Amino acid sequence: MEPLQVLPVPGLGEVTTGVELGALLDDAADAAGTPLAAGDCLVVTQKIVSKAEGRVVPLASDDPAARRRLIEAESVRLLRRRDELFITQTPHGFVCANAGVDQSNVDPGHAALLPLDADRSARRIRDALRGRGIEVAVVITDTFGRAWRNGLTDVAIGVAGLAAIVDLRGTSDASGRELAVTEVAIGDEVASAAELVMGKDRDVPAAIVRGLPGEWFRESSVRELVRAARDDLFR
Amino acid sequence: MEPLQVLPVPGLGEVTTGVELGALLDDAADAAGTPLAAGDCLVVTQKIVSKAEGRVVPLASDDPAARRRLIEAESVRLLRRRDELFITQTPHGFVCANAGVDQSNVDPGHAALLPLDADRSARRIRDALRGRGIEVAVVITDTFGRAWRNGLTDVAIGVAGLAAIVDLRGTSDASGRELAVTEVAIGDEVASAAELVMGKDRDVPAAIVRGLPGEWFRESSVRELVRAARDDLFR
Numbered sequence: 327m328e329p330l331q332v333l334p335v336p337g338l339g340e341v342t343t344g345v346e347l348g349a350l351l352d353d354a355a356d357a358a359g360t361p362l363a364a365g366d367c368l369v370v371t372q373k374i375v376s377k378a379e380g381r382v383v384p385l386a387s388d389d390p391a392a393r394r395r396l397i398e399a400e401s402v403r404l405l406r407r408r409d410e411l412f413i414t415q416t417p418h419g420f421v422c423a424n425a426g427v428d429q430s431n432v433d434p435g436h437a438a439l440l441p442l443d444a445d446r447s448a449r450r451i452r453d454a455l456r457g458r459g460i461e462v463a464v465v466i467t468d469t470f471g472r473a474w475r476n477g478l479t480d481v482a483i484g485v486a487g488l489a490a491i492v493d494l495r496g497t498s499d500a501s502g503r504e505l506a507v508t509e510v511a512i513g514d515e516v517a518s519a520a521e522l523v524m525g526k527d528r529d530v531p532a533a534i535v536r537g538l539p540g541e542w543f544r545e546s547s548v549r550e551l552v553r554a555a556r557d558d559l560f561r
Numbered sequence: 562m563e564p565l566q567v568l569p570v571p572g573l574g575e576v577t578t579g580v581e582l583g584a585l586l587d588d589a590a591d592a593a594g595t596p597l598a599a600g601d602c603l604v605v606t607q608k609i610v611s612k613a614e615g616r617v618v619p620l621a622s623d624d625p626a627a628r629r630r631l632i633e634a635e636s637v638r639l640l641r642r643r644d645e646l647f648i649t650q651t652p653h654g655f656v657c658a659n660a661g662v663d664q665s666n667v668d669p670g671h672a673a674l675l676p677l678d679a680d681r682s683a684r685r686i687r688d689a690l691r692g693r694g695i696e697v698a699v700v701i702t703d704t705f706g707r708a709w710r711n712g713l714t715d716v717a718i719g720v721a722g723l724a725a726i727v728d729l730r731g732t733s734d735a736s737g738r739e740l741a742v743t744e745v746a747i748g749d750e751v752a753s754a755a756e757l758v759m760g761k762d763r764d765v766p767a768a769i770v771r772g773l774p775g776e777w778f779r780e781s782s783v784r785e786l787v788r789a790a791r792d793d794l795f796r
C-alpha cells in the first residue's frame with residue numbers, strides 16, 4: 327500500500343446559493359498550495375453543498391415546534407425520540423439525528439437540510455472539475471452519531487467515482503484462508519479520515535485524500551452504504 | 562490544520578505469543594523507511610495484539626456449537642441473532658458481531674479473541690517505544706459492523722496517549738454560533754484513516770498517522786467511546 331495524504335482545503339469563504347462548488351474548491355486548493363491532481367479524492371462537507379444548492383430554510387432557534395415539523399418533513403420514519411433528539415430515517419435511507427436538520431454554521435434564524443441527492447451533488451462537482459481537466463473522485467460527508475458508541479464520526483452521504491464499499495469477499499488473507507465477509511465501507515472511512523483535518527471549529531469545509539488505490543475508483547452510489555430496513559437488526 | 566500522512570507499516574512477519582510488539586513495530590517502521598517520530602500515532606490492528614498476548618484458542622472451522630459456546634463465553638449480553646451471526650456486548654462494553662471471535666488471519670483450527678484490555682495493550686506498546694526514546698500515541702483497532710449502514714469500518718478498541726473523544730462543545734463555529742454538541746470520535750476516525758492503508762487482504766497490520774493536532778494527545782481510554790447501555794437508544 328502507498329502512503330495516504332489528507333490535505334485540508336481552507337479559505338472558501340461564505341458559500342451562497344448557486345455558486346459552482348467545483349470551481350470554488352479547485353481555486354481554494356490552488357490557493358492553499360495543494361492543487362488537485364488526477365487520482366485525488368475530494369471530500370466536501372454537507373454544509374457547503376446544502377448552501378450552494380439552496381437547502382437552507384428559515385428556522386428560529388427558539389421555536390421547537392417549528393423545528394419538530396421540519397424534522398418530520400425531512401423524515402420518512404421515526405426510530406427513537408429522547409426529548410428534542412429525534413433519530414429518524416431520511417428519504418435517502420440514512421438513519422441520523424434530527425433528519426440532518428442543523429443550525430450550526432448557518433446564518434442565525436436558519437437551518438441547513440441535507441442535499442436532496444448528494445450522489446448528484448458529488449457528480450456535479452466531479453464533472454465541473456473534469457471540465458477543468460482534472461479527474462478526481464468526490465465524496466460528500468456529514469457528521470452522524472452511531473448506536474452503541476459515543477462521539478460523532480463523518481460518513482459519506484454522496485459519492486462520485488469512488489467505491490462506497492469495497493468487497494474483499496473471496497480474496498485471501500495473508501495466510502491463504504478465504505475471507506468470509508469483508509465488505510469495507512471505504513466511503514465512510516475516507517469521510518472520517520478527511521474529518522481529522524476539518525475540525526468543526528475551523529473554517530475547513532473540504533479536504534483532499536491523496537493516494538487511494540486506483541482499483542477503488544469506479545462508478546458508485548451512497549446507496550451501497552445504506553442498509554435496507556429489512557436487513558437491519560436495529561430498526 | 563496541518564496535512565495528515567497515513568503510512569503503512571508492513572513486514573512484521575508472523576507474530577507469536579510473548580513477542581514485544583513495540584520493538585517489532587519500531588523495527589518494521591524503520592525497515593519500511595518511515596521511522597516512528599515524536600507526535601506520531603501508531604495504529605495497530607487487534608489481530609497481532611491478540612496473537613502477541615496469547616488470545617488465540619483452538620476452534621475447528623466446522624464446529625458451530627463450539628463457536629457458539631466461545632462467543633457466549635466472550636459476551637455479557639446477546640442483542641440480536643440471525644443464523645450464525647450474533648450481535649453481542651462484550652465485557653469491554655463493545656457491541657459487535659460474534660464478540661470479536663474471528664477465524665481469519667489465524668492458524669487453521671484456531672480463533673483470535675479480543676484483547677482482555679486493549680487500553681493496557683496500547684499502553685504497553687507506547688511504553689516500550691518510550692523506552693526506545695520515541696514518544697507516540699497508540700491506538701488498537703478492530704473491524705466492526707454498524708447499525709443502519711452496510712460495510713465494516715475500523716474502530717478503536719484501545720488507546721494510549723490520544724484522546725478517544727475530542728469535545729468541541731462550547732467552542733464556536735466559523736460564524737461565531739456556539740456549537741451545541743460536537744463530541745468527535747477521534748479514536749475511531751484515526752482507526753478508519755489507518756484502515757485505508759491496511760487492506761484486509763494484505764500483510765499490513767499497523768500504520769502511522771502523522772500530523773494530528775498536538776492538543777489531541779492526552780491520557781485517555783477507549784471507555785470514552787463506549788456508550789453506557791442506559792444511554793443507548795438501540796440496545
